[in-house]
Structure formats: structure tokens, C-alpha cells
Amino acid sequence: MKSKQELKLVSQIIQELSLFVMYHGYKTYQLHFNRQDLQETFILILPDKKDDMLSFMEQKINQKREHEIEAYYWELLGDLDSSFELNILGLVIDHMSYSWKDNQLIITLYRTIKE
Amino acid sequence: MKRLLHTKPITIITLVILFILPFLFESWDKIVDGMIAILTHPSLLISDYLRIGGLGASLLNVALLMLINVLLLHALKLKLTGPIFAGLLTIAGFAFFGKNPLNTLPIYVGIFLSAKFQKVDFRSLIIVLLFSTGISPIVSYLIFGTGWHLMYAIPAALVIGLLTGFLLPIMSVHMLRFHKGYNLYNVGFTMGILSLLYSAILRGVFKLNLFSFDSSTTEAYNIPLLIISIVLSVLLIIGGFIADPQALKKYPIILKSSGRLASDFMRDAGKEMALINVGIMGLISVLFCLVLGIGINGPVMSGILTVMGFGAFGKHPKNSLPVMLGATIWFIITKETTGSVSTGLAIGVLFVTAVAPVAGRHGFFVGLLAGFIHVLFTPLTYPFQGGFDLYNNGFAAGFVAAIIVPIFDVLRKDKIQEEAS
Numbered sequence: 001m002k003s004k005q006e007l008k009l010v011s012q013i014i015q016e017l018s019l020f021v022m023y024h025g026y027k028t029y030q031l032h033f034n035r036q037d038l039q040e041t042f043i044l045i046l047p048d049k050k051d052d053m054l055s056f057m058e059q060k061i062n063q064k065r066e067h068e069i070e071a072y073y074w075e076l077l078g079d080l081d082s083s084f085e086l087n088i089l090g091l092v093i094d095h096m097s098y099s100w101k102d103n104q105l106i107i108t109l110y111r112t113i114k115e
Numbered sequence: 116m117k118r119l120l121h122t123k124p125i126t127i128i129t130l131v132i133l134f135i136l137p138f139l140f141e142s143w144d145k146i147v148d149g150m151i152a153i154l155t156h157p158s159l160l161i162s163d164y165l166r167i168g169g170l171g172a173s174l175l176n177v178a179l180l181m182l183i184n185v186l187l188l189h190a191l192k193l194k195l196t197g198p199i200f201a202g203l204l205t206i207a208g209f210a211f212f213g214k215n216p217l218n219t220l221p222i223y224v225g226i227f228l229s230a231k232f233q234k235v236d237f238r239s240l241i242i243v244l245l246f247s248t249g250i251s252p253i254v255s256y257l258i259f260g261t262g263w264h265l266m267y268a269i270p271a272a273l274v275i276g277l278l279t280g281f282l283l284p285i286m287s288v289h290m291l292r293f294h295k296g297y298n299l300y301n302v303g304f305t306m307g308i309l310s311l312l313y314s315a316i317l318r319g320v321f322k323l324n325l326f327s328f329d330s331s332t333t334e335a336y337n338i339p340l341l342i343i344s345i346v347l348s349v350l351l352i353i354g355g356f357i358a359d360p361q362a363l364k365k366y367p368i369i370l371k372s373s374g375r376l377a378s379d380f381m382r383d384a385g386k387e388m389a390l391i392n393v394g395i396m397g398l399i400s401v402l403f404c405l406v407l408g409i410g411i412n413g414p415v416m417s418g419i420l421t422v423m424g425f426g427a428f429g430k431h432p433k434n435s436l437p438v439m440l441g442a443t444i445w446f447i448i449t450k451e452t453t454g455s456v457s458t459g460l461a462i463g464v465l466f467v468t469a470v471a472p473v474a475g476r477h478g479f480f481v482g483l484l485a486g487f488i489h490v491l492f493t494p495l496t497y498p499f500q501g502g503f504d505l506y507n508n509g510f511a512a513g514f515v516a517a518i519i520v521p522i523f524d525v526l527r528k529d530k531i532q533e534e535a536s
Contacts (some may be wrong), residue, residue, distance in 0.1 A: 063382055069198060071239035072284075073377045075291045081476060081524065087377055 005074075006113065009092065010040065015078030016089050017044060017109075023083035024053045035113075042093075042109040049105045053083075054098065060090040061109065126185060133178035140339065141171030150175055157260030158213045158252040159328055160502035161458055163413035165211060166333040170340075173413065177210040180219065184245065187223075191238050197379035197389060197428035202245025204393075204424025208417035209249065213505040218251035221273050225280020232281070243284045246302035249506040250279055253313055256503065261323060279309060290513070296376035297476065297516035299429045300469045303509020307500045310510075314501025325501045332458050334410030341401065341411055344419050348397030351390045351423075359387035366392070373475030374429035381427050393426035396435065400465055403439060407446060409461045418465030425468065434475035434482065435468045441486020442467040459497065459507075463490040466508030470515050477523045489515045 014031060021029050021044065030045040070092045077088050098107045137146055149172025153164050164173045184206055193199060206214065226244045230237040257272035258265070287305040298304055317323045355362055365384040369392055372378045380389040400419040409415055422430060442464045450456050467489045474482020492511035504510055 066196065066379075066382075067236070068193065068238045068241050069196070069377055069379070071235060072242045072288060073291065073296075075288050076296045076376060079292075079295055081295075081375070082373070084371075085373070085375070087375070087379070090382075091377065 009074050009077065010035075012074065012077035013042060013089065013092065013109075013111075016080055016086075017042060019078065019080045020057075020083070020086065020089075021046065021053075023080065024050060038113055040111040040113060042111070044105075044107040044109075046105040046107070047103070049100060054105075054107075056084055057086065057096060057107065060086040061093050061096045063090050065094050065111075066091045130178070130182055130185065133174070133181055137171040137174040137178065140174065141169055145169060146171040146175055149173070153215050154217045155259050156255060157328055158215070158218060158255040159260065159325060159330075160252070160497060160505060160507060161212060161330040161332065161414055162252075162328070163212050163330075163332040164215075165336055165413040165416075166331060170336045173211050176215055177207050179216050180206050180210045180214060183216060183219075187244075188241070191241065193238060193241060195381070195386070197381040198242050198377065199245065200381065200389075200393075201421075201424040201428035202242065205246060205421045206248060208420030208424070209505055211413035211416045211420075214248045214251050215255070218254040218276070219248040221254050221276025222247050222251060222280040222283075225277040225282075226284060227280075228277065229281040229284045233284070240284045243287050243302055246300070246506075247280060247283050247306075249303055249509070250283075250306040250310060250504055251276075252505060253279060253310070253503045256325075260328070261317075261321070275313070282309065291376065294513045294516035295520055297472045297520050298469055298509065298512040299374070299376065299425055299472065300466075300506050300509025300512055301376065303469070303504060303506025304513030306504040306506060307496060307510025307513070310500035310503035313503050314499075318501065326498070330458075332412035332414060334412050337410045337412075340416050341404075344397060344401050344411070344416070348394040348401065348423065350394070351397070352394035355387045355389075355391035355394065358390075359385065362387040362391055369431050370433045372429075372431070372434075374431065374434045374472040375476065376429065376472070378429045378472075379427070380429075380431075389427040392431055393423050395432060396426035396430055397423040399432060399435070399439075403443070403464055407443065407461075407464065409456075409464070412458065414458055414462045415465070418462045422465050422468050425471075430468050430471045434471040437474040437479045437482025438467045438470050438486030438489065439464060441483040441488075442490040443486075444483075445487055445490045457494075459493055460490055463493050463508060466493075467512075469508050469512035470519075473516055473519055476520070477527065481519065481523050485515055485519050488519070 017031060026046055028047055032043040034041045073088050093109045093111050096107060096109045149168030153168040153172055153176055156162055156167050184203060223244060226240050226247060227237055230240050254272045254276040257275060258268045261268060287302050290305045291301055365388040368384040369380050380392060400422045446456060446460055446464055449460060467486045470485045470489055473485040489511055492515055493508055496511040497507050500510055
């Protein structure tokens with residue numbers, strides 16, 4: 001993917017994550033983005049843990065990334081219409097992990113990038 | 116048993132059956148004559164290959180197109196996913212009316228050139244490629260329909276075919292935003308826009324009449340095609356259950372999905388459950404044909420196979436039945452008031468499922484409304500795009516989704532806030 005498209009895609013992932021947590025009722029959250037050589041990470045920090053939301057995220061995001069689909073449907077990222085809709089995000093993220101630390105839920109999404 | 120659906124032999128057996136099937140119905144000579152008639156036909160909407168080439172040649176056309184695409188997928192090392200399955204069955208369906216190896220290949224080459232130009236992996240354009248051939252009549256029409264000398268017609272068809280393939284991946288990504296993924300036939304919508312351009316040039320500059328061709332259909336093969344549709348659907352259901360007897364437990368995952376792009380049911384609920392859903396969608400399509408008295412011709416067969424294909428990629432009974440019933444209301448009104456129903460409206464009852472995600476998102480009654488409006492749109496979009504876009508329903512569905520979704524999104528704003536709180 002070209003760099004301009006890659007940057008747009010990243011901004012749309014951020015938009016999708018923001019919308020997703022707001023649809024789930026979060027009024028406070030932090031979202032960090034970090035890009036290193038071959039990997040991008042999106043870190044969501046939430047003040048409490050909602051099991052339904054978390055298991056849904058795991059189900060959608062921990063599936064295999066599909067590069068051939070990603071290049072076509074990424075334009076729909078960031079345009080969520082309901083709180084249980086993460087199909088496109090699942091296609092563009094490799095995997096996620098989460099931890100509960102100091103009364104905060106930390107969700108990390110990993111995305112490898114091609115040279 | 117799960118491996119049953121994951122093995123190469125299934126693909127090979129299917130291809131062998133596809134190549135044997137034509138010869139069960141017709142002789143070699145008749146099939147060859149029919150194939151030549153298909154390959155040299157302008158193929159604009161609506162060209163029923165069953166009428167033009169017969170059942171044997173149409174089935175051979177299906178087999179050849181399947182072989183080409185399966186070999187391509189194999190060469191690209193792509194695995195079977197929901198959208199790829201939908202793409203393959205759509206190609207199989209439209210091999211009964213409009214697509215053939217001659218008019219599809221220039222578009223494929225154009226997509227390959229587009230990948231090279233954009234410096235992207237050719238594999239990443241596979242979804243566009245599998246649905247791209249809906250605009251293949253532009254190639255056949257320029258060669259066999261314009262009346263131009265072949266010395267000019269063939270290069271013109273090749274150039275336009277390549278250009279079409281080149282432009283489709285660039286345009287189709289951006290068209291998604293128009294209907295927000297609520298039209299499952301997005302490439303069909305994109306091709307409608309491109310067809311509009313071709314239609315304007317050919318009608319305006321070259322003064323060509325695009326609607327002078329015989330668009331009659333034949334229902335002479337209704338019974339064998341009915342049997343093929345039912346057997347295929349039942350086999351998929353049985354195959355799914357044999358491969359995973361517990362598959363049905365995952366059906367709620369599919370039924371809860373709005374079906375909005377990109378809902379890959381093979382990914383979400385497993386191949387086995389997705390194939391059961393494909394079979395169920397096939398039986399629903401056949402049931403609608405039987406109840407409404409729709410005889411199976413080329414376009415209708417195409418509709419049945421396309422609905423089945425999208426049973427792995429966005430369509431399920433809960434989101435499809437409302438829109439199909441909405442289309443059925445207009446079908447019955449038309450039949451009762453005029454005494455007959457056009458092929459376009461008959462296939463609309465099946466292809467209306469392009470807007471199934473609207474029902475998946477906004478419920479039964481909005482789905483009913485979307486289905487009703489959709490079949491009012493299709494007769495308008497057909498002359499608009501000139502018949503080059505075989506997915507005329509995909510073109511219409513883009514407008515229907517773009518009208519209905521924003522309106523009902525505003526109306527249910529409170530509900531979204533309720534979900535969030």
C-alpha cells in the first residue's frame with residue numbers, strides 16, 4: 001500500500017476505535033498510536049472493563065488478517081453504525097492483547113506493515 | 116471430517132462435473148455451435164445465453180469461466196474466503212447471461228496493469244477482479260454489436276477492455292463511501308457509473324442504438340435448471356453438516372450480522388456453516404421462483420447462483436427475506452395490473468438482496484421498503500447505463516442504499532445513544 005493511503009488508513013483505524021468505544025458508552029478514554037519500523041501499535045486505555053465488548057473485539061480482531069480484502073474495503077473504516085460491528089478492523093489488524101493494570105484496561109492492537 | 120471442505124479434490128471434482136454436465140444435455144456439435152454463438156454475441160443486457168447458445172453451451176461457458184478463475188486463484192495462492200466464494204458463484208451465474216472467456220480476459224489484463232501501475236500486489240485486487248466482469252459486454256459489443264469493421268472494432272474493444280480493468284480498482288474503492296457498504300454489489304455500482312460514460316459516448320458521439328438487440332429469454336430449460344439449483348443447494352447443506360455436525364450452533368453469528376460489507380461468513384462462522392447458509396439461500400431463491408411462477412432462464416439462473424454466492428458474504432434469510440418480500444409486492448402488483456412481468460422485474464426479486472444489509476441494519480419494515488424501492492429503480496438505471504453493466508441491480512442498489520440508510524440512521528439516532536449508555 002502506498003504511504004499516503006497507509007496514513008489515511010491509520011487515521012481511519014483511530015476513528016473506528018474511537019467510535020467503537022464511544023458506542024460502548026465510554027466517556028473517557030486514551031488512544032495512543034506508535035509506528036516503528038515494521039509495526040504499528042494502537043493502544044486503547046479505558047477506565048473499566050466491559051466483558052461483552054472485549055470478547056467481541058477478540059472474536060473480530062484475533063482472526064487472521066486478510067491483505068487482499070484490506071486493500072479494497074479500508075475506505076469503510078471509521079464509519080461504524082453500531083456497537084457490534086468491527087468487520088473491517090478485523091481485516092487490517094494482525095492481533096490484539098489486553099491487560100488490566102492500575103484499574104485500567106489496556107488494549108493493544110498490532111499491525112505489521114510491509115516495506 | 117472438517118477437512119472435507121478444505122481439500123483440493125473438492126475443487127477438482129466440481130470442475131470435472133462442470134465439464135461433464137454440458138454433454139449430458141447436448142451433443143458436441145450443438146455445444147460447439149452454441150459456444151460460437153455465445154462468443155460472437157454483443158452480450159448486452161439482457162442476453163440470455165440459454166436462448167442464444169443452448170443449455171449445453173451455457174454450461175460449458177460456466178465450466179470454462181470457472182476453470183480460468185480457479186486456476187488464477189490457485190496461481191495467486193489465494194484461499195477460499197466469503198468474498199472469493201461470492202465472486203466465483205457470481206461469475207458462474209453470469210456465465211448464463213453476458214460473460215464469456217472472450218469478453219472477460221481483457222478486463223482481467225487491465226486489472227493486472229492497474230496493480231502494476233499502482234505498485235500494489237495483484238492479489239489485493241482479487242475482489243474487484245472477480246466482480247469486474249459484470250462490465251464485460253462492453254468488449255463483446257464493440258466487436259460484434261457496433262457494425263464496425265473488425266480491423267477497428269477489435270483494437271477498440273481491447274483498449275476499452277484494458278482501460279475498464281485499469282479504472283475499476285481505482286474507482287470502486289471510492290464508491291464504497293457513496294452507499295457506506297450497504298450495497299453488496301459495490302463493483303456493480305462502480306461499473307454502472309463507468310457504463311454511463313461509455314453509454315453517453317457511444318450514443319452521443321457515435322449515434323449507436325444500444326437497445327436494438329433481441330433481449331428475449333427462454334424458459335425451455337426450466338426443469339433441468341430447477342433440479343440443478345435444488346441439488347446444488349441440498350448438497351451444500353448436507354456437505355456442511357457432514358463436515359461439521361455442530362455447525363448450526365454458529366448460525367446465530369451469521370443471523371445477527373447486518374451483512375454490511377465486508378461480512379465474511381466463512382471467516383466469522385466457519386466454512387461449514389457458511390456453506391449451509393449458501394444452500395439455504397439457494398432453496399429460498401428457488402422457492403420464490405416456484406411460488407411467483409418465475410421460470411428459470413439465463414438471467415434467473417444467474418440470480419439464484421449470485422444469491423447463493425453471497426450466502427457466504429453478507430446475505431442470510433433474516434436480512435434477505437424482507438427485501439425480497441418488498442420486491443415481491445411490486446411484482447404481484449405489476450402482474451395483477453398488467454398481466455405480465457418483465458425479466459428485469461423477475462430477476463429483481465432475487466438481485467434485490469444487494470440491499471439486504473439495509474434490512475440487517477434497520478429491520479424488517481425498512482428492508483421491505485428498500486426492496487420495494489429497489490425494483491422501481493432498476494428499470495430506470497438500465498437505459499441510463501446502456502446495458503453494459505450486467506449488475507444493473509448493483510447499480511440501482513447503490514442509489515437505494517444511499518437514499519434509505521442516511522434517512523433511517525437519523526431516525527434511529529436515539530437508539531444508538533441508548534446502546535451507548
